[in-house]
Amino acid sequence: MYIKRYLETTIEKLSGCCKVLLVTGPRQVGKTTLLRRLAEGNRTYVTMDDINVRSLAMTEPGLFLQRYKPPLLIDEIQMAPKLLPYIKMYVDEHGNNGDF
Template sequence: MYIKRHLETTIEKLNSCFKVLLVTGPRQVGKTTLLRRLAAVDRTYVTMDDISVRSLAMTEPALFLQRYKPPLLIDEIQLAPKLLPYLKMYVDEQGQNGDFWLTR
């Protein structure tokens, strides 16, 4: 059963203002559930818990961004810190508001 959160309205507003949105908090509080519920059909979900996805993000971050195009929800971003500079370069060069949603 999904519990509606007050944060939903805030996330929807921020999504239209910023290229990257990071949701942080303790384990098992519903960060991923919240974002997946709010995500549009065209937003791809990837989790860094998946070892093959994480390996690609860590060893070939540019290829990762070619394979997984925004809008993108990246879960557990802290597991792939080498991807962060590439996300920055992407949003600086061609990013649009709402391109990346991240959880930590």
């Protein structure tokens, strides 16, 4: 059973006006559940818990962004810090709100 969260409206608004949105918080509070629900059907979901996906993001971040095109929801991105400069370059070039 899904419980609607207060932040849903805020996240939807920010996603419409920001190029990148980072959601942080304590473990096991529903961040992934909330974001996956909001992204259903409109956004590709990828998790860095998958060792193959994380390996690609760390060794070939440019190829990662070619394979997983925005709009993109990246879960556990802190596991792949080498991806962040490539996200910045992508956003600087394309500049679409809500890409990440």
